[in-house]
Amino acid sequence: xxxxKIDEIDTEFDLTPIFRPKxxxxxxxxxxxxxxxxxxxxxxxLMEMEVxxxxxxxxxxxxxxxxxxxKINALPEIPDLAVLAVSSRISLSVIxxxxxxxxxxxxxxxxxxxxxxxxxxxxxxxxxxxxxDYDMPFIGPNCVxxxxxxxxxxxxxxxxxxxxxxxxxxxxxxxxxxxxxxQFFINCAEREIGISTAVSVGNKAMINETHLINYFEKDPKTxxxxxxxxxxxxxxxxxxxxxxxxxxxxxxxxxGGRTSAGKxxxxxxxxxxxxxxxxxxxxxxxxSVINPETEIELKNTLKVYSMLANxxxxxxxxxxxxxxxxxxxxxxxxxxxxxxxxxxxxxxLTKLTEKQKDDVGFLLNPSxxxxxxxxxxxxxxxxGGNEDIVNILEYLLxxxxxxxxxxxxxxxxxxxxxxxxxxxxxxGNKYKKPIIGYVPWTPxxxxxxxxxxxxxxxxxxxxxxxxxxxxxxxxxGEGGIRKKFSHNSL
Amino acid sequence: xxxxKIDEIDTEFDLTPIFRPKxxxxxxxxxxxxxxxxxxxxxxxLMEMEVxxxxxxxxxxxxxxxxxxxKINALPEIPDLAVLAVSSRISLSVIxxxxxxxxxxxxxxxxxxxxxxxxxxxxxxxxxxxxxDYDMPFIGPNCVxxxxxxxxxxxxxxxxxxxxxxxxxxxxxxxxxxxxxxQFFINCAEREIGISTAVSVGNKAMINETHLINYFEKDPKTxxxxxxxxxxxxxxxxxxxxxxxxxxxxxxxxxGGRTSAGKxxxxxxxxxxxxxxxxxxxxxxxxSVINPETEIELKNTLKVYSMLANxxxxxxxxxxxxxxxxxxxxxxxxxxxxxxxxxxxxxxLTKLTEKQKDDVGFLLNPSxxxxxxxxxxxxxxxxGGNEDIVNILEYLLxxxxxxxxxxxxxxxxxxxxxxxxxxxxxxGNKYKKPIIGYVPWTPxxxxxxxxxxxxxxxxxxxxxxxxxxxxxxxxxGEGGIRKKFSHNSL
Numbered sequence: 001x002x003x004x005k006i007d008e009i010d011t012e013f014d015l016t017p018i019f020r021p022k023x024x025x026x027x028x029x030x031x032x033x034x035x036x037x038x039x040x041x042x043x044x045x046l047m048e049m050e051v052x053x054x055x056x057x058x059x060x061x062x063x064x065x066x067x068x069x070x071k072i073n074a075l076p077e078i079p080d081l082a083v084l085a086v087s088s089r090i091s092l093s094v095i096x097x098x099x100x101x102x103x104x105x106x107x108x109x110x111x112x113x114x115x116x117x118x119x120x121x122x123x124x125x126x127x128x129x130x131x132x133d134y135d136m137p138f139i140g141p142n143c144v145x146x147x148x149x150x151x152x153x154x155x156x157x158x159x160x161x162x163x164x165x166x167x168x169x170x171x172x173x174x175x176x177x178x179x180x181x182x183q184f185f186i187n188c189a190e191r192e193i194g195i196s197t198a199v200s201v202g203n204k205a206m207i208n209e210t211h212l213i214n215y216f217e218k219d220p221k222t223x224x225x226x227x228x229x230x231x232x233x234x235x236x237x238x239x240x241x242x243x244x245x246x247x248x249x250x251x252x253x254x255x256g257g258r259t260s261a262g263k264x265x266x267x268x269x270x271x272x273x274x275x276x277x278x279x280x281x282x283x284x285x286x287x288s289v290i291n292p293e294t295e296i297e298l299k300n301t302l303k304v305y306s307m308l309a310n311x312x313x314x315x316x317x318x319x320x321x322x323x324x325x326x327x328x329x330x331x332x333x334x335x336x337x338x339x340x341x342x343x344x345x346x347x348x349l350t351k352l353t354e355k356q357k358d359d360v361g362f363l364l365n366p367s368x369x370x371x372x373x374x375x376x377x378x379x380x381x382x383x384g385g386n387e388d389i390v391n392i393l394e395y396l397l398x399x400x401x402x403x404x405x406x407x408x409x410x411x412x413x414x415x416x417x418x419x420x421x422x423x424x425x426x427x428g429n430k431y432k433k434p435i436i437g438y439v440p441w442t443p444x445x446x447x448x449x450x451x452x453x454x455x456x457x458x459x460x461x462x463x464x465x466x467x468x469x470x471x472x473x474x475x476x477g478e479g480g481i482r483k484k485f486s487h488n489s490l
Numbered sequence: 491x492x493x494x495k496i497d498e499i500d501t502e503f504d505l506t507p508i509f510r511p512k513x514x515x516x517x518x519x520x521x522x523x524x525x526x527x528x529x530x531x532x533x534x535x536l537m538e539m540e541v542x543x544x545x546x547x548x549x550x551x552x553x554x555x556x557x558x559x560x561k562i563n564a565l566p567e568i569p570d571l572a573v574l575a576v577s578s579r580i581s582l583s584v585i586x587x588x589x590x591x592x593x594x595x596x597x598x599x600x601x602x603x604x605x606x607x608x609x610x611x612x613x614x615x616x617x618x619x620x621x622x623d624y625d626m627p628f629i630g631p632n633c634v635x636x637x638x639x640x641x642x643x644x645x646x647x648x649x650x651x652x653x654x655x656x657x658x659x660x661x662x663x664x665x666x667x668x669x670x671x672x673q674f675f676i677n678c679a680e681r682e683i684g685i686s687t688a689v690s691v692g693n694k695a696m697i698n699e700t701h702l703i704n705y706f707e708k709d710p711k712t713x714x715x716x717x718x719x720x721x722x723x724x725x726x727x728x729x730x731x732x733x734x735x736x737x738x739x740x741x742x743x744x745x746g747g748r749t750s751a752g753k754x755x756x757x758x759x760x761x762x763x764x765x766x767x768x769x770x771x772x773x774x775x776x777x778s779v780i781n782p783e784t785e786i787e788l789k790n791t792l793k794v795y796s797m798l799a800n801x802x803x804x805x806x807x808x809x810x811x812x813x814x815x816x817x818x819x820x821x822x823x824x825x826x827x828x829x830x831x832x833x834x835x836x837x838x839l840t841k842l843t844e845k846q847k848d849d850v851g852f853l854l855n856p857s858x859x860x861x862x863x864x865x866x867x868x869x870x871x872x873x874g875g876n877e878d879i880v881n882i883l884e885y886l887l888x889x890x891x892x893x894x895x896x897x898x899x900x901x902x903x904x905x906x907x908x909x910x911x912x913x914x915x916x917x918g919n920k921y922k923k924p925i926i927g928y929v930p931w932t933p934x935x936x937x938x939x940x941x942x943x944x945x946x947x948x949x950x951x952x953x954x955x956x957x958x959x960x961x962x963x964x965x966x967g968e969g970g971i972r973k974k975f976s977h978n979s980l
Binding site for chain 2: 262375414
């Protein structure tokens with residue numbers, strides 16, 4: 001079988017010293033420029049992170065009040081990790097020194113290597129050769145670094161300018177440092193999606209996406225592997241897909257360079273030969289790689305996949321096909337917009353029987369009952385209260401022709417109390433069916449939203465986001481089925 | 491010409507007493523239930539709005555410490571507006587009383603009329619007859635009311651549960667009260683889009699969208715008319731489009747019931763016969779009606795159209811075709827994603843000449859210059875600072891082959907100072923070309939975003955939102971051209 005050959009990883013490296021170091025040394029700091037990347041990495045790890053942090057720079061005795069060593073081999077211990085913030089001219093000699101001292105992994109953030117042309121590529125190749133000889137893997141060069149909370153943060157941006165996600169079960173691998181610290185970090189922080197390790201791969205001279213996926217595959221902290229990719233080197237796309245299909249983790253790829261304009265831009269940026277988007281989208285589908293189209297869809301996919309990996313979520317996605325959904329709304333317009341969106345995302349409403357409609361009407365308070373819409377979407381109107389929502393939700397969760405309930409909450413109506421989230425949670429936890437919420441995205445309703453989300457009922461900031469979450473749950477079910485099938489057939 | 495007949499409005503009503511009343515009376519309050527819609531409307535107008543507010547309820551002398559009258563004709567003056575919060579059973583007699591007293595307009599919020607069937611429709615028709623006889627237009631029934639800041643707010647939700655937009659130049663007409671107070675209000679408040687008047691039309695027994703558009707057409711406060719529609723009664727769609735084409739204001743329609751699932755839901759909700767979506771989308775395009783597809787696109791369209799009406803914005807959209815756009819980014823990945831999105835929204839990048847690329851490189855600081863991407867998208871990388879951005883932006887704004895600049899700011903990089911927004915504004919105001927910003931949506935960067943937006947440089951919360959804004963500017967140019975043509979040919 002030719003697949004096994006393609007699938008083969010040339011070398012496997014131990015990346016633990018890079019991602020879970022006990023001690024690290026930052027090499028290259030400046031006494032003149034407090035914004036020097038080396039200073040940022042040195043002080044943020046010293047002050048904020050768990051890793052024991054040393055600094056090395058020639059000449060200085062201290063920087064910002066902290067002791068500095070003048071040479072790597074003057075350090076009182078052999079650190080696990082070397083972080084280089086030195087010029088590309090001296091990177092090779094520094095890497096050699098680090099390797100000879102016994103350091104087991106490195107991160108090289110500086111640029112002026114392969115991305116600038118032939119000469120830079122030569123410098124880069126020389127470093128790779130040394131690191132291969134010493135079996136010392138390195139991330140980069142030309143990257144923003146690694147974030148591995150609560151241990152390590154070598155992203156050389158001041159922490160006060162960043163929005164850092166909490167520790168959690170999503171690993172992020174990004175071909176763009178900007179997209180990593182901006183789209184990934186801000187969205188994950190906002191939606192309480194935790195990160196196991198985030199890596200900016202830069203020129204990926206030695207360590208590439210496949211090495212990283214293999215590492216995260218075995219990482220007990222990681223359940224979901226998310227990537228920002230601008231394309232693959234020749235052959236790597238296929239290798240990637242085959243590995244993804246074998247993976248027991250969920251693999252989510254957000255792609256840049258989908259269009260001809262984007263492809264041209266990606267060529268200038270990472271030099272990636274972006275594959276034909278249609279081919280890659282098809283391959284991803286075939287190989288169970290989740291491929292959200294927009295930043296917002298990425299966010300909601302990660303939220304759902306991250307949450308579904310939690311052992312306390314109490315339903316299996318295996319039986320969810322996305323065609324038996326109920327909408328429970330307190331606004332008719334919201335129900336209409338949600339119905340449109342379900343169709344857009346290839347999901348569909350279940351048809352309630354006449355008996356079911358009667359039952360729902362009977363469960364409603366009399367004044368809501370007179371004006372409610374009892375077809376699916378169910379519109380209990382602004383006359384409905386907490387009790388109506390909870391009673392109908394329980395009824396719906398007990399129906400065989402309903403596999404998922406979307407509750408569209410508009411707490412602007414005075415009958416709904418702020419305990420609504422908790423009331424839904426108390427009920428929802430008893431049933432083995434997914435519930436997804438929509439709660440308007442204003443701080444004043446955060447009491448409701450947080451009650452739901454902390455108990456694994458994800459909530460969209462817009463109706464479309466709630467529907468994207470439903471689509472992700474459906475996709476998870478399909479992915480599971482397809483993965484099982486693939487494992488058997490391989 | 492048959493068009494003139496279709497176009498004809500049967501009757502024109504004076505809606506000023508409803509939307510700009512000097513005094514109003516809320517009829518129907520409760521001493522037992524402080525959440526009664528009448529109480530909410532009475533106290534919020536009394537305490538928060540400019541309109542002089544009276545309350546009428548039988549039996550009570552006061553409610554929550556405020557004087558209450560027992561009959562309409564006991565009021566010390568004839569108010570401009572009557573707001574009914576009474577049961578559908580007595581609505582007819584109350585309306586008669588109000589009309590006989592000389593009140594010139596009404597809002598009926600209660601339900602149990604046309605939306606519940608034959609009997610309700612009969613009650614509703616009787617009210618219409620009285621109001622036609624007395625020439626007293628009314629909004630509703632079965633609606634959440636009218637918001638006309640700073641004068642009137644009859645939306646019967648407690649203000650502390652709402653997120654109210656400021657006063658401004660966008661009129662909103664909604665077939666769903668829920669969508670009005672939620673999607674419209676929250677998005678407009680968040681993006682500082684001001685509202686002239688917002689109307690929940692309910693069953694539109696007497697006053698419908700066409701009357702409202704005619705009113706707002708002449709309203710000097712209104713520049714943009716935004717609608718949430720779930721469809722038209724037979725014939726009304728064509729009438730609507732013809733009026734829209736003649737309008738001197740921008741007409742933006744957000745549609746519910748686009749899909750077959752949504753259409754069915756809309757049928758239950760507003761009884762609208764949602765037209766075929768493809769036909770309506772085509773007609774809207776033909777008749778210069780702007781038709782955003784998503785809630786987020788609606789938000790960005792309103793932001794741009796609202797802003798473009800401001801006399802201090804200093805460029806014409808007439809010459810903008812969306813095919814000569816420059817991207818100025820501090821992150822390569824952002825440039826790639828933005829290029830993809832431009833293509834998605836039918837916009838395109840201009841091709842920079844070799845000289846232009848050299849010029850841009852020369853304008854950059856030496857360390858950024860070495861690693862920058864000089865093709866369009868221009869990627870000045872994290873080594874670029876405020877000065878680099880301002881210098882290159884000025885250069886781009888002076889180029890004939892560039893009609894619009896998208897600046898993708900990632901202020902996470904330490905070289906960018908928080909005065910970046912102001913620096914861009916000081917320059918941008920001098921040039922007659924649109925600039926659109928992307929600033930990551932976190933409170934910590936609001937200093938930059940606010941400097942830009944307060945000076946009519948709109949900013950997206952995501953790169954896609956910035957591109958939607960560029961698309962709206964292009965569309966405005968096209969709409970203007972098409973409208974001019976239509977006026978001539980009619």
